[in-house]
Amino acid sequence: xxxxxxxxxxxxxxxxxxxxxxxxxxxxxxxxxxxxxxxxxxxxxxxxxxxxxxxxxxxxxxxxxxxxxxxxxxxxxxxxxxxxxxxxxxxxxxxxxxxxxxxxxxxxxxxxxxxxxxxxxxxxxxxxxxxxxxxxxxxxxxxxxxxxxxxxxxxxxxxxxxxxxxxxxxxxxxxxxxxxxxxxxxxxxxxxxxxxxxxxxxxxxxxxxxxxxxxxxxxxxxxxxxxxxxxxxxxxxxxxxxxxxxxxxxxxxxxxxxxxxxxxxxxxxxxxxxxxxxxxxxxxxxxxxxxxxxxxxxxxxxxxxxxxxxxxxxxxxxxxxxxxxxxxxxxxxxxxxxxxxxxxxxxxxxxxxxxxxxxxxxxxxxxxxxxxxxxxxxxxxxxxxxxxxxxxxxxxxxxxxxxxxxxxxxxxxxxxxxxxxx
Amino acid sequence: xxxxxxxxxxxxxxxxxxxxxxxxxxxxxxxxxxxxxxxxxxxxxxxxxxxxxxxxxxxxxxxxxxxxxxxxxxxxxxxxxxxxxxxxxxxxxxxxxxxxxxxxxxxxxxxxxxxxxxxxxxxxxxxxxxxxxxxxxxxxxxxxxxxxxxxxxxxxxxxxxxxxxxxxxxxxxxxxxxxxxxxxxxxxxxxxxxxxxxxxxxxxxxxxxxxxxxxxxxxxxxxxxxxxxxxxxxxxxxxxxxxxxxxxxxxxxxxxxxxxxxxxxxxxxxxxxxxxxxxxxxxxxxxxxxxxxxxxxxxxxxxx
Numbered sequence: 001x002x003x004x005x006x007x008x009x010x011x012x013x014x015x016x017x018x019x020x021x022x023x024x025x026x027x028x029x030x031x032x033x034x035x036x037x038x039x040x041x042x043x044x045x046x047x048x049x050x051x052x053x054x055x056x057x058x059x060x061x062x063x064x065x066x067x068x069x070x071x072x073x074x075x076x077x078x079x080x081x082x083x084x085x086x087x088x089x090x091x092x093x094x095x096x097x098x099x100x101x102x103x104x105x106x107x108x109x110x111x112x113x114x115x116x117x118x119x120x121x122x123x124x125x126x127x128x129x130x131x132x133x134x135x136x137x138x139x140x141x142x143x144x145x146x147x148x149x150x151x152x153x154x155x156x157x158x159x160x161x162x163x164x165x166x167x168x169x170x171x172x173x174x175x176x177x178x179x180x181x182x183x184x185x186x187x188x189x190x191x192x193x194x195x196x197x198x199x200x201x202x203x204x205x206x207x208x209x210x211x212x213x214x215x216x217x218x219x220x221x222x223x224x225x226x227x228x229x230x231x232x233x234x235x236x237x238x239x240x241x242x243x244x245x246x247x248x249x250x251x252x253x254x255x256x257x258x259x260x261x262x263x264x265x266x267x268x269x270x271x272x273x274x275x276x277x278x279x280x281x282x283x284x285x286x287x288x289x290x291x292x293x294x295x296x297x298x299x300x301x302x303x304x305x306x307x308x309x310x311x312x313x314x315x316x317x318x319x320x321x322x323x324x325x326x327x328x329x330x331x332x333x334x335x336x337x338x339x340x341x342x343x344x345x346x347x348x349x350x351x352x353x354x355x356x357x358x359x360x361x362x363x364x365x366x367x368x369x370x371x372x373x374x375x376x377x378x379x380x381x382x383x384x385x386x387x388x389x390x391x392x393x394x395x396x397x398x399x400x401x402x403x404x405x406x407x408x409x410x411x412x413x414x415x416x417x418x419x420x421x422x
Numbered sequence: 423x424x425x426x427x428x429x430x431x432x433x434x435x436x437x438x439x440x441x442x443x444x445x446x447x448x449x450x451x452x453x454x455x456x457x458x459x460x461x462x463x464x465x466x467x468x469x470x471x472x473x474x475x476x477x478x479x480x481x482x483x484x485x486x487x488x489x490x491x492x493x494x495x496x497x498x499x500x501x502x503x504x505x506x507x508x509x510x511x512x513x514x515x516x517x518x519x520x521x522x523x524x525x526x527x528x529x530x531x532x533x534x535x536x537x538x539x540x541x542x543x544x545x546x547x548x549x550x551x552x553x554x555x556x557x558x559x560x561x562x563x564x565x566x567x568x569x570x571x572x573x574x575x576x577x578x579x580x581x582x583x584x585x586x587x588x589x590x591x592x593x594x595x596x597x598x599x600x601x602x603x604x605x606x607x608x609x610x611x612x613x614x615x616x617x618x619x620x621x622x623x624x625x626x627x628x629x630x631x632x633x634x635x636x637x638x639x640x641x642x643x644x645x646x647x648x649x650x651x652x653x654x655x656x657x658x659x660x661x662x663x664x665x666x667x668x669x670x671x672x673x674x675x676x677x678x679x680x681x682x683x684x685x686x687x688x689x690x691x692x693x694x695x696x697x698x699x700x701x702x703x704x705x706x707x708x709x710x711x712x713x714x715x716x717x718x719x720x721x722x723x724x725x726x
Contacts (some may be wrong), residue, residue: 008456061551
């Protein structure tokens with residue numbers, strides 16, 4: 001922000017500077033940055049932190065748009081506690097930067113709560129910062145079980161589903177279809193916190209159900225070429241290729257796997273819609289697990305998808321859903337608690353208060369690990385000729401847990417993922 | 423994370439045939455790396471510019487290929503997009519980079535660095551941050567089985583394109599009057615000027631050829647990886663490593679280094695996958711320790 005003492009300079013600026021600033025302002029305007037004017041003390045301030053660059057940057061962009069839409073809608077409806085909502089955003093870059101950025105949002109921007117993240121490595125750092133600075137954090141995109149287990153803390157709540165939930169959702173479905181017991185799985189795993197965690201819980205699940213993990217290749221993020229691994233898969237002849245990859249790595253692998261035309265089915269420990277859109281309908285087949293899909297036939301979900309599409313000209317994905325819902329949950333809790341004070345809001349979030357999370361069943365947080373108890377979905381890749389547009393790649397097969405089942409069914413148990421709130 | 427999952431159960435029964443298959447595949451992948459790095463290398467060796475925006479031109483080639491394919495089909499896109507990127511390159515060279523030649527090399531470095539970042543944001547504004555799906559064109563899809571070996575038609579096409587590019591460039595620089603002037607300009611630009619030949623347009627054309635090559639590589643990678651704004655950044659480091667490995671300014675050095683990196687990555691992925699992406703950096707360290715000028719590097723008067 002320009003302060004008063006710098007004003008004379010801006011008055012005397014040259015034509016060139018003027019043009020430069022104009023172009024800059026235009027660029028900022030069309031990016032949809034929120035107006036960040038010195039925060040008045042009577043606003044409720046939201047700090048959004050997520051990767052906007054790198055291999056998770058494409059997902060982060062959806063989260064950024066989701067949170068912007070949520071704040072816009074809240075303000076149009078009178079804000080939180082009748083106070084305007086101010087949004088501050090940071091690119092978390094990576095796990096080396098994320099904690100510092102989170103600290104900046106809390107100490108400099110004085111945000112009332114943090115939301116965001118996608119990388120499990122970065123989210124761990126943001127969680128620790130939130131705990132240290134006694135600031136609430138709605139973790140909306142990192143999957144690693146360990147964040148809900150050994151790294152859990154009282155200030156963090158997880159809107160994103162954990163690796164076990166993703167694994168059990170598709171695993172139970174495949175198991176019932178007879179695709180786990182006695183089958184061989186060839187794993188490709190992203191070589192960082194998320195991938196390691198996912199390989200661990202996937203291996204546990206598949207082995208318990210009588211499957212066999214014949215190989216687990218650890219692969220660096222942003223790998224441009226998967227052909228050496230595809231040749232190894234060709235020789236190993238597995239029943240399933242099982243991918244524990246994230247972000248644009250999913251896209252790259254799916255495209256190149258299609259290129260080599262191997263006959264083995266692909267499944268995986270996680271599915272994000274954006275990289276699957278990026279891979280294109282020709283490169284994907286089979287059944288997958290989904291946290292949320294924009295054709296979810298509930299009233300509030302369709303309203304969100306429409307509002308998002310009207311604003312941005314393309315539909316939201318599960319990451320946009322996560323960041324959007326995280327803000328809406330926090331707004332509902334603060335309105336209910338009639339306060340922004342963590343001492344009042346946290347007990348309410350832990351009380352089992354139910355939230356509309358744009359799914360058939362409402363969701364609530366589990367008290368002992370702050371995991372959002374929610375439905376997930378088995379989805380099937382659509383026939384190409386039945387697609388309505390290029391984003392229409394899935395049909396929803398069934399929700400998991402089913403309507404008559406406990407929401408705990410797909411959650412990790414205490415034995416699987418113990419959490420001691422410190 | 424249990425350590426045991428890293429050591430594969432089939433590690434012990436891998437045979438030589440698989441290794442040979444990986445090496446051949448590595449050569450194929452290496453040809454793609456060569457294409458990436460070749461443009462960067464000639465811009466540096468002939469123009470003296472360390473082009474940090476090489477990845478931006480690569481991404482530009484990919485985005486143009488996607489856009490033009492939608493209008494005119496793949497073949498047209500394949501031809502038009504490198505030419506358009508070459509023209510963009512000439513404009514940028516004439517308007518900006520040309521003024522920086524006589525100055526400290528750090529200025530071209532900073533300029534191209536800024537250009538790369540601006541380009542990435544521009545792609546984000548124009549095309550969105552999402553990954554744009556783009557499939558292998560129908561006539562290049564499919565595979566060839568030779569014995570037990572498996573090759574993708576598309577990668578064989580990349581090999582052909584790379585071979586043609588290498589041959590074309592070599593002929594251009596070694597068998598034409600234009601090439602003669604370029605090589606003379608590298609040796610002694612002042613003397614060339616004294617002979618009454620203007621070096622400036624030559625440098626513009628060299629720059630255009632360099633970024634045009636980047637655009638070909640970008641266009642071809644659009645079908646193999648996702649087209650997204652940061653794609654240029656992702657390959658820039660690899661391209662630089664190959665240039666440094668081969669020896670700055672060495673034409674055949676880049677070709678050799680590209681192939682070596684391809685094979686090295688394949689073989690490392692075969693034996694120890696976690697090190698596959700890091701292997702080329704380890705190789706670079708080794709080469710720089712024993713041959714600071716790279717594998718086939720030449721002595722550069724203006725850098726000594």
